[in-house]
Amino acid sequence: MKGSIRERSPGHWAIILDTPDPASGKRRRKWHSFTGTKRQAQVECARLISAMKGGTYLEPDKTTLAAFLDRWIHHIKAHVSPRSHERYADLARKNIAPLLGGIVLSKLRPAQIAASYTTALASGRRDGKGGLSPRTVHHMHRVLKQALGQAVKWELLNRNPCDAVDPPKVERVSMHTFDLPQTAELIDALRNTRMLVPALLAVLCGLRRGEIAALRWRNVDVTAGQIAVVESAEETKDGVRYKEPKSGRARTVALSSTMIDELKAHRARQAQELLRLGVRLSDDSFVVAQADAHPLKPTSITHEWVRLLGQTALPRIRFHDLRHAHATHMLASGVHPKIASERLGHSKVGITLDLYSHVLPGMQADAVVRVDDALRDAINKRTKSIG
Known part of the structure; x- marks a missing residue:
């Protein structure tokens, strides 16, 4: 197994890999396009040869990210609710594809993804009136990461480039309810x-x-x-x-x-x-x-x-927010978070504790006072019994 490079035009190279056909034993050639310096092309050629020997080689594929996302959206329809499917499709086709859709899937890099998030935050609104919120871009990241994770499972990618990208930080919005x-x-x-x-x-x-x-x-x-x-x-x-x-x-x-x-x-x-x-x-x-x-x-x-x-x-x-008001009223009245969680239909009590942590300091102070009063009462009783 060997490889070579051929310059097509300044800065553009063809990487040719020679490999025997497993069935006939005859030599087969696989062509890859590469843009960069001669040295970089040689390094990429060596990497492809190593991938072929290690069993991680991917056939040349011109599928763009946009085309792959369409395939993925069709695939997940049977695995999520109709409303979730609509949301995923909207994010993929209307937010992600305009920024990254023209890139060949196998050539998508973390730096390109990170740059697209920056662009989305600055000017990502479809009406042209500014950028998307950090929360929306965070949802874009989740959808893209899930889609590219499927590409890895389908052996279209060796690794998920989203793993090396951090989405924008989402600030927690203050909860507004009625007392x-x-x-x-x-x-x-x-x-x-x-x-x-x-x-x-x-x-x-x-x-x-x-x-x-x-x-x-x-x-x-x-x-x-x-x-x-x-x-x-x-x-x-x-x-x-x-x-x-x-x-x-x-x-x-x-x-x-x-x-x-x-x-x-x-x-x-x-x-x-x-x-x-x-x-x-x-x-x-x-x-x-x-x-x-x-x-x-x-x-x-x-x-x-x-x-x-x-x-x-x-x-x-x-x-x-009326639902949040109910939860706040319960917790502020001393209802145990586990009971509140079951009443609200949360899958885990941790969700309740996380959502309504702003109520807990008051509950904690109340609990300290009650325990302290009970302890003082016990000490007084013991003192009287000894005396």
């Missing part, structure tokens, strides 16, 4: 609107928007005082589909007496409203629905939330 007085004000402001029950399910039960949109009356047991969260609505370009909750498993959420009373009243109102339309409320009916009992899209909940919140003097927060 208890603001929560009371919110409930009063939404009292005669269709947003009352969705908001209550978020701020008093910690349900996600998709879980609220998918909740049916058969999953609500006001007698036992609990809700079974078994589905979540996911909105895609093809419409709304119902899937298992985010954590991958169902959970049971205990209801407060306030929530039970509100759900009973809501069901009675909903039944009367539907009866006027000639529709009978059933256990299959959605708890949160349109006036004609058709289910709401998750985005419809958000749009109505923004509209109604804008009519109040309350701070402008996302609908999802």
Whole structure:
């Protein structure tokens, strides 16, 4: 096995590798293009010969990163949810491909990837109005790293160039929620609107928007005082589909007496409203629905939330932040993080502790005081018993 180089034009070389055909024994030639100095071409030739001998050689391939990403997007469709697939496809085709798509996959280098992130941060918006956020570029990095990891598995690359690239640091955004007085004000402001029950399910039960949109009356047991969260609505370009909750498993959420009373009243109102339309409320009916009992899209909940919140003097927060408010209220009231984690549907208690670490210092101070009081009480009792 041997190799040679041939200059095609100044700075451009052809690397020719001679290797015997395993079947016929005849000599076969493999051609590689290379740009650089003669010395660099000789080093690359030696590297390719070494790769052939070591079994890590890759056949010359002109596949661009853009073409590979299209193949990868098709491949992962069966492995992720439709919404995730849409997100991956958008990031790959609309953010990554415009920056790196023209590069031949086998020639993609860490420096090029790092430079593309810098460009994206400075001028990556598709509308031409500035750069992308560090969080979006971080998502781009995750998608590209996953895609190139598959290229390694398919033996299209020897190594993943993303492994040598650090994505931009994402600063944690301050969490904005409602305290208890603001929560009371919110409930009063939404009292005669269709947003009352969705908001209550978020701020008093910690349900996600998709879980609220998918909740049916058969999953609500006001007698036992609990809700079974078994589905979540996911909105895609093809419409709304119902899937298992985010954590991958169902959970049971205990209801407060306030929530039970509100759900009973809501069901009675909903039944009367539907009866006027000639529709009978059933256990299959959605708890949160349109006036004609058709289910709401998750985005419809958000749009109505923004509209109604804008009519109040309350701070402008996302609908999802009501779930954060519920978690904050629980932890600040001394509820054990494990219980809060189960109620919120987090897969691990560590997620709860990480998300709501801002509440923990107050809890820690409270715990120290309680333990100190108990210790003093024990010391006093012992002193009295000895005396």
